[in-house]
Structures are given as C-alpha cells and as structure tokens.
Amino acid sequence: MALPEPLRRLRLPMIGAPMFIVSSPELVIAQCTAGVVGSFPSLNAREAPGELPALERWLQTIQDALARHDEAYPERPAAPYAVNLIVHRSNARLERDVEILQRFRVPVWITSLGARPEVFEAAHAVGAVVLHDVINDGFARKAVEKGADGLIAVAAGAGGHAGTLSPFALVQEIRAWFDGPLVLSGSIARGDAILASQAMGADLAYVGSAFIATEEANAADAYKAMIVEGAAADIVYTSSFSGVLGNYLRPSVRAVGFDPDDLPESEPGRMDFGSNSNSSKPKAWRDIWSAGQGIAAVREVLPAAELIARLEREYRAARVRLALS
Secondary structure (H helix, E strand, C coil): CCCCHHHCCCCCCEEECCCCCCCCHHHHHHHHHCCCEEEEEHHHCCCCCCCCCHHHHHHHHHHHHHHHHHHHCCCCCCCCEEEEEECCCCCCCHHHHHHHHHHCCCCEEEEECCCCHHHHHHHHHCCCEEEEEECCHHHHHHHHHCCCCEEEEECCCCCECCCCCCHHHHHHHHHCCCCCCEEEECCCCCHHHHHHHHHHCCCEEEECHHHHHECCCCCCHHHHHHHHHCCHHHEEEECCCCCCCEEEEHHHHHHCCCCCCCCCCCCCCCCCCCCCCCCCCCCECCCECECCHHHHHCCCCECHHHHHHHHHHHHHHHHHHHHHC
16 A cells, blocks of 8 residues: 555655654754654643643744745655644643644644544544554554554564564564554664565654754753663663653663662553643653663764764665665
C-alpha cells in the first residue's frame, strides 16, 4: 500500500519522534526544513492559568516558518509536521487540543496511550492522517479496528514508553495482516538502521533519542552530554517514574538519589499527563531523562540538519553496500 500524501516525498523515510519536553518548535522546524517529518507532543506547549493556549502559538510559529521555507526554496519544500496527542484519561486538555489541531489542520496526528475512535474521526474530518503507537499485535489490531490509518510499532529499546518485543517479531506479526502505513521505533540512530527497518517491512523509521543531542532540542546541556557519552548499558527499563514501563538514562536516575538497580514498580494506572506541577519532587522527563538503547551511535551535539545529513549519508551508503554484496 502506498503511503498517504503527507508522508510521501521525504528526504529520508523517517519521522522525528515526539519527545516530552525535548521536542520544541525550533526542533520541529529544523527537522521539516531538512526533509523529514518533525513532531512534538501537544502537552509540551504549556501555559500558565489564564493565558491563551500555547499550542496555538506553537502551531502558528511552525506553519509560518515552513511557509517561509517553501517560498524561499520551492525546489525542496518542507516535509509535513505531526502532533502527538496523549489520549489517556489523565490528559484533561485532550478535547481542547483536538479542537486546536482541527482548526490548524495539522496534517499528521500521532496518538498514544489509548485508541479513541472519536479522536480518529476528528482527525479524518479535516483530512489528517492518524498514526497510533502500539507495543504489541493486540493493541495494533484494536487501533486499526477503531479507525487508525497507520501504526507505530514501538519495539524493545525505544526511548520513552517502549515495548519489550523484538522489532523483527513485532513488525512480522503486524505485517501478517496489515498493509497500511507502518513506522518502526526502537534504537534507530543510524542511516543503515533506517534501511533495516524498511527491509523488515516498515515504511518509515521513528528516530527520537539521537535528536536529543541536537542544538535545537529543548534539553539541558547535561542531558545532551549524557546522550553523547552513553551506551545501551546506560539505559534502565522501569515503570517507577511515569506509571508506564519506559527507558531512562541510568546516570540521571542515580543523580536524583535513586538506585537504578533497585527501583520500585509503579501501580498500574498511576499516570498523570495533565499537571503543570512545579513540585520539587523528581519527575520523569524533567529530572529523570529518557533515552533509547541506540544512543551509542550519537557522539556529538549537532544542528538537527547536520544529523539528518549524516543519517542520509549512512542510509545511501548502506543501500550501495547491499547492492554490491
């Protein structure tokens, strides 16, 4: 099945994954103008009580920047952007954010932590494509039954709320019955890994952690340094901080006083994505930093455009290498 219009003609077959706190308008603009899909979680756009929705300002900033780029470089228009919606019941902003995405006609919606038919219908009403992230075949089937256009297979080793299945197993099971858009997530930080995801049956790769170590990322310098210095052994998988199993940087866990090798598991359903709390208590993503197992491929902080150029060189070199073997 051909990819839907917003996901065609990309410089590389990839989406810059939405990362809580880290993904900013500056990063999304840099990704899109470099030719790949950029994205951010809607909850990154936060405002104080009584202020106008920051999400509106973010979307206007992104749309204006991409329009200026297209006017200046008509021969290489920007790739589309995407917004990630957390549809878990704790997200009190969901209804408002859905209305804003509709009004701005956001071209690609990424939904997480629950498949909601009414959200899929809202996206389709304005011609948007909806990709839903899943960690197993059962969730994938439910999402498609409820109206998702495509799936993001979140395999073992992905940053954030990762699954536990091998990417080979997860893609294989989904492709046995689903011929729609399929994106693979999990430790993809090199161009040859992007090509490998296509070889397995995915249409696009989902690249997140590598973009933490970019100049445009909204991440502390210490966070970026931890990515550059880290490797797969520096990742710990736990539900202790957000209520959902996810991957975090071991040194950041240790830095806030926890033993990364002796963490209590959280009670299911304890997630809270709606708070603007400024509590001093350590919190996932703000103080305890997420990353995937592929970070060993990241060895310097770069502008996002330079990272994408490196990924493209590696991708094309891998294609040539395989063609000659």
